[in-house]
Amino acid sequence: MAKKEYDTFVLTELSQVPEDQEMEMIVRDLTPADRRYKYRSFYATAMVSKSESKYPDLLWVRLGRGQLQEKPWSVKILKEVNKFSY
Amino acid sequence: MPYPVFKDNREFIKALEANNDLVTIQQEVDWDLEMGAIVRRVCEKKSASPYFKKIKDYPGFEAFGAPLATYKRLAIAMGMKPDASVPEISDEYVKRTTGEPIKSVFVDKRKASCKENIWLGKDADLFKLPGPMVHDGDGGRYLATWHFVVSKDLDTEFVNWGMYRQMVFDEKTMVGPVLPFSDMGKMFYGKYVPKNKPMPFATVIGCDPLAGVAACAPSPIPEDEFTGMLMGAPVELVKCETNDLYVPAHAEIIIEGDVIPDIRIDEAPFGEYTGYRTSPREPRTVYRVNAITFRNNPIVTVSNMGVPTDEGQLLRSFSLGLEMRKLLESQGIPITGVFMWPESTHHLVVVGVRPAYSGIASQIANLVFGSKLSPWFTMVVVVDDDTDIYNKDEVIHALCTKCHPIRGIRKYEQAPGTPLYPFADPEERKWSRGSQVLFDCTFPLDWPKALIPIKVSFKNVYPKEIQEKVQKNWKSYGFKD
Numbered sequence: 260m261a262k263k264e265y266d267t268f269v270l271t272e273l274s275q276v277p278e279d280q281e282m283e284m285i286v287r288d289l290t291p292a293d294r295r296y297k298y299r300s301f302y303a304t305a306m307v308s309k310s311e312s313k314y315p316d317l318l319w320v321r322l323g324r325g326q327l328q329e330k331p332w333s334v335k336i337l338k339e340v341n342k343f344s345y
Numbered sequence: 346m347p348y349p350v351f352k353d354n355r356e357f358i359k360a361l362e363a364n365n366d367l368v369t370i371q372q373e374v375d376w377d378l379e380m381g382a383i384v385r386r387v388c389e390k391k392s393a394s395p396y397f398k399k400i401k402d403y404p405g406f407e408a409f410g411a412p413l414a415t416y417k418r419l420a421i422a423m424g425m426k427p428d429a430s431v432p433e434i435s436d437e438y439v440k441r442t443t444g445e446p447i448k449s450v451f452v453d454k455r456k457a458s459c460k461e462n463i464w465l466g467k468d469a470d471l472f473k474l475p476g477p478m479v480h481d482g483d484g485g486r487y488l489a490t491w492h493f494v495v496s497k498d499l500d501t502e503f504v505n506w507g508m509y510r511q512m513v514f515d516e517k518t519m520v521g522p523v524l525p526f527s528d529m530g531k532m533f534y535g536k537y538v539p540k541n542k543p544m545p546f547a548t549v550i551g552c553d554p555l556a557g558v559a560a561c562a563p564s565p566i567p568e569d570e571f572t573g574m575l576m577g578a579p580v581e582l583v584k585c586e587t588n589d590l591y592v593p594a595h596a597e598i599i600i601e602g603d604v605i606p607d608i609r610i611d612e613a614p615f616g617e618y619t620g621y622r623t624s625p626r627e628p629r630t631v632y633r634v635n636a637i638t639f640r641n642n643p644i645v646t647v648s649n650m651g652v653p654t655d656e657g658q659l660l661r662s663f664s665l666g667l668e669m670r671k672l673l674e675s676q677g678i679p680i681t682g683v684f685m686w687p688e689s690t691h692h693l694v695v696v697g698v699r700p701a702y703s704g705i706a707s708q709i710a711n712l713v714f715g716s717k718l719s720p721w722f723t724m725v726v727v728v729d730d731d732t733d734i735y736n737k738d739e740v741i742h743a744l745c746t747k748c749h750p751i752r753g754i755r756k757y758e759q760a761p762g763t764p765l766y767p768f769a770d771p772e773e774r775k776w777s778r779g780s781q782v783l784f785d786c787t788f789p790l791d792w793p794k795a796l797i798p799i800k801v802s803f804k805n806v807y808p809k810e811i812q813e814k815v816q817k818n819w820k821s822y823g824f825k826d
């Protein structure tokens with residue numbers, strides 16, 4: 260099965276992003292089964308690695324003003340986190 | 346008396362077509378960047394508005410781009426002749442919006458086309474609407490780029506319509522910036538948030554063109570009544586399905602829900618009115634959706650903010666300038682007019698004045714920079730009544746020859762600003778700190794008359810008879826223009 264692809268915006272120095280640790284982040288789904296849902300965002304508990312091959316899915320990285328970084332990272336999404344009580 | 350204007354978006358689209366100002370695109374277009382790129386190019390080339398009949402993944406939905414990105418379209422929207430000049434459109438706008446506000450009327454749901462389809466609960470899913478990915482690198486899909494948000498004050502009957510961009514986060518959530526000095530900002534952050542109460546909202550997409558003009562105009566008159574004044578007839582409103590707000594009955598799409606007081610979500614980046622992505626991705630105001638209602642084959646409006654000229658720049662420059670004109674006239678300042686070029690992204694206010702007394706330029710700048718709207722302006726250029734404020738060449742000439750590089754410039758520091766200024770440093774943006782400047786292009790009144798430079802122009806240095814003779818014979822000399 261083709262890898263799923265996500266992206267995220269990194270607002271700190273890229274070197275400050277912790278690798279191989281569970282953390283909460285917002286990701287966007289770039290490869291949903293129904294294309295109408297492309298770019299759907301969600302909070303996830305996930306682990307990331309700057310190595311493209313370490314985790315099952317690809318994670319593209321953008322900076323605060325949208326600049327896409329050339330090489331993707333990899334990500335393991337552990338669960339989606341719901342933030343809303345409404 | 347109603348003006349010959351359009352009751353909805355569809356009538357306006359037809360009028361643009363009749364005036365050769367519409368391109369109907371039958372071939373399928375992708376909502377993911379392609380549609381945005383077309384609208385961007387239209388803005389930069391000042392081409393006709395694109396009307397997209399077939400959107401990838403979204404059969405049955407249509408889109409309409411750059412609805413009001415030129416003065417021609419604004420003139421058509423006002424029911425004026427398409428080649429009306431900017432001063433003519435301005436005078437008409439001031440005439441219609443000075444006087445008695447026109448109260449809206451309420452219509453029965455059965456007569457409201459925005460109720461032709463109603464999605465509630467799980468059906469009210471934002472991804473079922475063709476929100477475009479407008480620019481590559483945007484923080485999300487912006488469903489609301491040319492629209493307005495309706496909200497009501499917590500303690501009074503005051504209702505606001507304002508244009509506040511909205512990005513789709515998930516099926517039920519939108520997010521966007523609401524500046525603290527805007528009417529909705531004061532309402533939500535000043536009243537609902539301290540009481541931890543959700544604020545009902547309704548987003549109106551694809552309204553009639555003049556409601557869009559009113560929603561981004563900075564007038565103190567309630568925007569629905571202001572729309573009525575521009576139309577010369579009451580706006581027809583209908584009640585929402587899930588809250589007590591009222592929305593234009595013939596709009597294309599209505600999104601109903603609550604603005605959430607206790608959570609903020611990262612929004613942006615997005616192309617902004619200055620033509621840059623300046624403000625960072627950061628936590629912003631959250632909208633949760635309860636219902637979506639829409640007309641059959643709804644038409645989503647798409648504005649693409651970027652380098653000039655888009656409708657935000659054009660209309661905000663237009664209405665901010667005219668609001669300043671009303672302010673200066675109300676103070677009895679002998680101005681000849683106020684104009685803001687859309688290319689200045691409404692940072693530059695040009696004021697023409699009869700220099701009747703010393704210090705008049707400073708007085709004008711104090712009023713402009715002291716007004717409620719001052720965060721939107723960074724520069725005031727005051728020219729005398731000899732300069733045509735609508736003529737860029739004349740204003741640049743005046744600026745470069747009459748404004749003393751030291752004495753003619755006055756700086757205003759510690760002013761309120763916005764986080765969107767591209768020139769501001771990161772700390773200034775973070776705290777919305779602004780700074781402003783006056784360029785006084787009038788010659789000082791205390792100079793002896795004999796020492797005042799004489800402008801060397803056709804109009805100024807030839808006797809009237811010679812001017813008339815030359816004009817009369819122009820073609821016979823062999824000139825083609």
Ligand SMILES: Cc1cc2nc3c(=O)[nH]c(=O)nc-3n(C[C@H](O)[C@H](O)[C@H](O)COP(=O)(O)O)c2cc1C
Binds near residue numbers: 491505507529560
């Ligand atoms: C296309 C467009 C998008 C805008 N987006 C925002 C926005 O996201 N947030 C905001 O505070 N103002 C935004 N503005 C400016 C407001 O619409 C403007 O201040 C308007 O007058 C509403 O403010 P008011 O309700 O305080 O009069 C936008 C204007 C335009 C033309």
